[in-house]
Amino acid sequence: MMGVFDWKNLILGTLLFLLSHLWCYGQQDNPDKASVYTINKKWEIPATLILFGTNALGLNYVGNIPGLDSIDILQLNPDNLLPIDQRAVRQNPDFIDQAQSISDIALNISVALPVLLGLDKSIRRDWFDLITLYGETHAVNGNLYVIAASLVQRPRPLVYSPGIPYIDRSESGTTNSFFSGHVSTPAASSFFMAKVYSDYHPELGNRKYWLFGAALIPPLVVGYYRYKAMKHFPTDVFTGLLVGSLSGILIPHFHKTKFKSKGWSIVPYSGAITGCKITYSIR
Numbered sequence: 001m002m003g004v005f006d007w008k009n010l011i012l013g014t015l016l017f018l019l020s021h022l023w024c025y026g027q028q029d030n031p032d033k034a035s036v037y038t039i040n041k042k043w044e045i046p047a048t049l050i051l052f053g054t055n056a057l058g059l060n061y062v063g064n065i066p067g068l069d070s071i072d073i074l075q076l077n078p079d080n081l082l083p084i085d086q087r088a089v090r091q092n093p094d095f096i097d098q099a100q101s102i103s104d105i106a107l108n109i110s111v112a113l114p115v116l117l118g119l120d121k122s123i124r125r126d127w128f129d130l131i132t133l134y135g136e137t138h139a140v141n142g143n144l145y146v147i148a149a150s151l152v153q154r155p156r157p158l159v160y161s162p163g164i165p166y167i168d169r170s171e172s173g174t175t176n177s178f179f180s181g182h183v184s185t186p187a188a189s190s191f192f193m194a195k196v197y198s199d200y201h202p203e204l205g206n207r208k209y210w211l212f213g214a215a216l217i218p219p220l221v222v223g224y225y226r227y228k229a230m231k232h233f234p235t236d237v238f239t240g241l242l243v244g245s246l247s248g249i250l251i252p253h254f255h256k257t258k259f260k261s262k263g264w265s266i267v268p269y270s271g272a273i274t275g276c277k278i279t280y281s282i283r
Contacts, residue, residue, distance in 0.1 A: 187244025
């Protein structure tokens with residue numbers, strides 16, 4: 001898990017860093033062009049880079065949390081799990097490695113999917129704003145995963161399986177099952193893509209919900225193979241889907257020009273606590 005998240009953070013973070021310099025030296029806002037989203041680049045780009053930094057530190061921390069010892073593992077009882085989660089620990093472990101590889105490939109493809117938005121001319125003209133928003137979406141989503149995994153420290157399904165060698169069940173990184181970051185990441189990507197396209201094409205009307213329906217496919221594919229890899233319970237997958245989809249939808253939504261003109265704004269911040277501040281000003 002760490003390898004996939006590390007390269008994604010590195011690519012997005014480096015891209016935002018380069019774009020921040022391009023903006024400072026080259027790009028000027030065009031007051032005559034109606035923009036779908038309003039972004040304060042002077043603080044949102046640095047804030048997003050900071051969030052990527054806290055995410056990277058958090059992932060390193062979560063990935064190095066010690067696993068359970070032999071006594072704790074023996075005391076795990078699948079019957080204490082929710083009925084929907086019990087089958088996750090009773091799978092055949094022979095497919096684990098192949099399922100994990102498939103989930104990693106599907107995740108990597110999903111992160112790159114929003115590049116297809118560039119095929120639309122009206123969307124492509126705002127490429128800088130959209131890359132900034134996309135980075136911000138993943139930065140927020142990634143920190144939410146780190147917070148949850150750090151606080152909950154739920155053993156993965158494979159820890160319950162006697163068919164898996166003890167060394168694999170007790171290693172570090174086996175207690176960050178909740179929630180699935182592998183699922184929330186493609187959910188953030190695909191729902192971001194659906195949200196942005198529908199915002200640029202309001203003429204779609206209710207047909208936009210077909211886009212959001214299609215956005216379910218990448219995270220569900222990843223989630224299925226994370227389940228088969230015995231990395232996550234179904235409740236981990238569904239929670240990751242919820243968190244990622246909300247990140248992909250709400251970050252662009254709170255930046256919509258019409259939305260912000262009503263007095264609403266969202267400000268990500270990082271420090272002792274990482275999160276977002278939503279404010280409404282009366283005018």
